[in-house]
Amino acid sequence: MKKKHGAVKFGIICLAMFVLYPAVQAFAAWNDVRTSYATYTGSGYSGGAVLLDPINPNMEITALNPTDMNYNGVKAALAGAYLEVTGPKGKTVVYVTDLYPEGAPGALDLSPNAFAKIGEMSAGKINISWKVVKAPITGNFSYRVKEGSSQWWAAIQVRNHFYPVMKMEYKKAGAWINLEKMDYNHFLGTNMGTSPLQVRITDIRGQAVLDTIPALPANGTSGAYIVPGNVQFPS
Template sequence: MTVHRLLRPRWLATGGAVLLAGVLGVALLLQNGGGACAAPPSAAKHKGKATFYDLAGTVGNCNFTPPADDLYVALGRTEYSGALACGSYLDVTGPKGKVRVKVFDSCPECTPGWLDLSRTAFKRIANESQGVVPITYRAVPNAATPGPLSITFAEGSSQYWWAVLIDNHANPIKSVKAKGPGGDWMTATHADYNFWIIDRRTGSGPFQIRMTDLYGNTATAKNIKLRPEKKQTTSVRFTAGPPAPVKTKPAPTKKAQEKPAKVAKKPAKAAPEQAVAAEPAVESTLALAAGAPTPSC
C-alpha cells in the first residue's frame, strides 16, 4: 500500500492572487521529468501492474473529490501527462476481474504501466492481501459520466485572473477557451494540478467556455458566472456515453420453410454480413482513440 501525492497549490485568500510562478515551475519540472514521452494511456491494450493506496487528504492531484463509487486511479508522471489524463477512464483487468476507474490522482513514484488504484478498485480485480498484481488496461473513449460537464472557479478568481476546474468530461481535455460579453476568445493554460488558468484581465462575465477534447470533440458552456468555489453544472457533454449496441433483426424464416433446399446455401452467406454490420460501431470508437493525436514531447 502506498500513500503519496504531489504538492498542490495554496491559493492566497488576500488580493485574489496565487503563487503561480513557483507552482507552475514545479509543475513544468514534474511534467517534463523522465525520458519517456508524456501521454495519457490509449485505447490499445497495455500490460502492467497494479497496487493500491489510501488517499492522503480529501482530493487527488486532479483536484476532484473521490467519485461516489470510490473507483479511481493514480498514474505515474508519464501517463498522468501534466494533468492531461485527469477525468478520463480506464478499464483495468486483473486476476479476479475487471473494473472501470477514473483518473483522479498522480503517483510520482509510479513508472509507465504501474497503476495505483483505490483500495476499493483493487479489491475488484484481486485479493487485497496480494498487494501487487499483473494487469492489462486500456483507456475508455466516450465513457459514461455521472452528469454533464461541470465548471468550478478557483478561490481567488476575479475579473483580473481566474482558474477553472472542469469535471465529467470523460475524454482528456486538450484545450479551453473563454470569452465574456462582446469580447474575444482567450486561451487558458493547463496546470499540473488540473486547473485551466487565464492570467489576464477577463472581465466579470458571464462567460462562454469552449472545451475541446483529445479526439476533436467540442462543447461550449454558456452563461458561466464568475462565482469562486461554486460548482456550476452545465447542460453540455462531449458525449452521452459509449455507442449503443447495434441491434440486428433475425433472418426471415418463411422462405426457408417453403424452400428447404436453399437454406443450406444462403444463410451461410447472410450471417457473416450481419456480424460485420454489428461490429464497426465498436471498432470506430477504438480507432478514434488509437488514432488520437499524441502530445509532443
Template sequence: MQTARQAARQRRHRRRIMLGTALRLVSTGLLAYLVVALRPDRQAEAPPSAATSVTTPRVGATTAAGTSAPSPTGSATPTGSTAPTGPRTPTVAATTATANPSAPHTPRPPRTASGTASLAGRIKPGTTYRGVATSYKAGNGDGACLFGPSNDLMIAAMNTTDYETSKACGAYVRVRAANGASVTVRITNECPLPCAPGQLDLSEQAFAKLAAPQLGRVPITWSLVSPSTSDTISLRYKTGSSAYWCGIQAIGHRNPVARLEVRTAGGWRRLPRTDYNYFVSADGGGCGGAIRLTDVYGEQLTVSGIALRPNVAQPTRVQFARH
C-alpha cells in the same frame, strides 16, 4: 635668279600643304578617338570586378541534415516548437454543432487519420497499456486533480509520466488483471515516483475487484474508455479567481479534456493547464465569459452563462459523446 626664287616659293608652298594635311589627319584621328572613348557602351570594356557568390535556398529544399531549408520569403519555426503567443495556438479541426469558429487569425493543424493524435497526449484512445497495479488508502476520494470528495471510490492515481501535467485527470480506464478480473476506475490522483510508466495505484476498494488485497501488486493491462453516464459537465472557478486572474476546472466529463479556451475580444484563447488540473488565465483575459471545451476525440462544447463565482461547481447542460 627669278627661276631660283620661284622654285623656293613652290617648295615652301608644298611644305605648307603637307603640314596642313598632316594636321588635318592628326585632328581627324584625335576626334575619332574621342568619339570611341566617350560612346555610351564604353563601360562594357571596363575590367571585370571581383565576383560574389550568392546562393538562394529553394523553397522546400532539403539540407544534408534532412530538415527543410527555410523559404527566402519567411522565417522558419522548428518543428515541434511552441508558438510564441498563446492565443495563436492551433485549434482542433473537428467541432460539434454547438462550437463557434475560432478567431480568423488562428492557424489550423492538418487533419490526422484518427483526428486525436495531437489531442490525447500519452493516453490515446484504442491503445492498450501494460504495467502493474498497486493500492492506496483513498480516504474521501479527493486527490491531486482537486475534483473534491466523492462517494464513488472506484478511482485510481496515475503514475507521474502518464499523468502528464494533469492531462489524465478525469479519464476513465478499464483495468484487467491476468486472472481475467476487470474494473473501471476514474483518475483523480497522481502517483509520484517510484511509480513507473504504466503503473496505476488503485484505491483499496478498486484493487480488491482484481485480486486479494494482501497481494499488494499485480500485473495489469489498461485502456481508455468512454463510459455511459447521465451526468453533465460542471465548471468551477478556483478560489481567488477574479476579473484579473482566474483558474477554471471542468468536472464530470465523460472523456478526458484536452483543451479549455475562453472567448476574448480577440477571439478564442487557449489556457495553459496546471498540474493541479486548472486552466489558468494569468491576466484575467476571458474570465467570466464563454468557455469552450475540447475532448481527446476532437469534440468541442461551448458553454455560456457561467458566473465568475470562485469555488462553486456550476452545472452545464452538455456532455461529450460516448465512444
C-alpha cells in the same frame, strides 16, 4: 577519397545532432491498451493532486503515473478519466483522482476495493492492462471555479465529462484564447473580465463543444464554487 571523408564527416555531424537533440517522446494513441503493474492505497478520496473532491468513499478510484497523467504533454490530461483495468482475476472501471508520483509508465495505484476485484490483496502488486473508456456518467459538464478567482485571475476546472479534457479556450474580442491546463487540473486565465464566458472545450479525441459559464466574481474574495454546464461531449 575526398567524397569518402565527406560522407564520414556528415555522419559524425548527424550523430552529434541526434545526441544533442533527442527525439520527442512518443505517446500511444489515447485509446491504446497500456500494460504495467498496479499497487493499492487507501488515499485519493480527498486532497488528491487533481482536486476532484468530494469523492464518494465507495467509488473505485486510482492514482495515475506522471507519464500517462500528463498525456501528450498536457498537464493533468487524464484527471477525471475513467479507465477499464484488467488483472489476474478480471476487470473493473476506475476513476482517476490522484497522481502516483513514483509510478512507472502505465502504473496505477488503485483503491483497495478496485484492487480486490482484479487481484489478490496479499500479492500487493499485480500485472495489469488498461485503457481509457467513456465515463459511466449522465448529465452535462459542471465547472469548479477555484477559490480566489476573479476578473483578473481565474482557475476553472471541468467536471463530469465523458472523455478526458485536453483543452479549454474562451472567446475575447472575437478571438479564441487558450487557457493553460495546470497540474492541479484547472485551466488558468487572466484578465477575463466580468461578462459571461463563452468557452470551447476539447476532449482527448479532438471533439470540441461550446458552452457559456456565468461571469466571474469582480474580486478574488470568494471561496471555490461549482456551476452547472449546459453541454456534454458527443458519445
